[in-house]
Amino acid sequence: LFAGETEFLKGVVAMSGLPPADRVEVCFAGRSNVGKSSLINALTGRKGLARASNTPGRTQEINFFTARDIYVVDLPGYGFANAPVAVVEKWQRLLKQYLQGRQTLRRVFVLIDARHGAKAVDEEIMSLLDSAAVTFQVVMTKTDKLKGEALKVSLDKTRAALAKHPAAYPEILLTSSEKGDGIATLRAIIAGIE
Numbered sequence: 001l002f003a004g005e006t007e008f009l010k011g012v013v014a015m016s017g018l019p020p021a022d023r024v025e026v027c028f029a030g031r032s033n034v035g036k037s038s039l040i041n042a043l044t045g046r047k048g049l050a051r052a053s054n055t056p057g058r059t060q061e062i063n064f065f066t067a068r069d070i071y072v073v074d075l076p077g078y079g080f081a082n083a084p085v086a087v088v089e090k091w092q093r094l095l096k097q098y099l100q101g102r103q104t105l106r107r108v109f110v111l112i113d114a115r116h117g118a119k120a121v122d123e124e125i126m127s128l129l130d131s132a133a134v135t136f137q138v139v140m141t142k143t144d145k146l147k148g149e150a151l152k153v154s155l156d157k158t159r160a161a162l163a164k165h166p167a168a169y170p171e172i173l174l175t176s177s178e179k180g181d182g183i184a185t186l187r188a189i190i191a192g193i194e
């Protein structure tokens with residue numbers, strides 16, 4: 001998360017391909033196109049590090065990056081992807097296995113588009129994390145697309161939705177990968193996770 005110190009390690013398509021669970025790990029989850037890869041690029045200050053695009057389903061593997069002594073993980077999106085159903089189902093299965101079964105996963109950042117709020121698929125993932133007792137923190141993305149008042153309404157709604165999730169970290173982050181808002185705060189949060 002520190003410019004010049006983050007490198008791509010590998011893309012994983014099966015649980016057997018995961019690197020050894022030997023260090024702190026954080027990951028970015030969220031619906032397709034919510035801005036996971038863009039956020040990693042903003043955090044690292046390296047535009048092309050994680051592949052981002054306007055095509056939902058761009059990220060198709062669990063991508064591991066090393067940042068200092070931690071793993072940062074970019075996940076395929078859930079909910080929708082421009083790919084055959086069987087392929088999407090395979091990713092979703094892997095995604096769930098990973099989120100539930102990774103011992104060293106310290107925090108999942110669940111990204112939610114500030115314009116759209118939490119959808120049913122987000123609720124599903126948050127409930128899965130509750131069951132697995134994996135702490136997650138909501139990050140609202142693309143805040144540059146909303147005006148102040150609309151952003152506040154969206155934030156209040158999301159906060160209310162979190163109340164029923166025991167694994168939710170109470171602080172919601174507001175970010176814009178485009179404008180850089182909230183990026184330094186998120187970087188500091190990640191650096192502080194042990």
Ligand code: GTP
Nearest residue numbers: 033034035036037038052053057058059077177178
């Ligand atoms: P998948 O890999 O398909 O799951 O998508 P993703 O969640 O990784 O999204 P990605 O980072 O590829 O971004 C999707 C689109 O949203 C791209 O066209 C980005 O340029 C755009 N985008 C991402 N973050 C922001 C932001 O903060 N503001 C604005 N305006 N656009 C953004």
Ligand code: MG
Nearest residue numbers: 036037058059
């Ligand atoms: Mg992506």
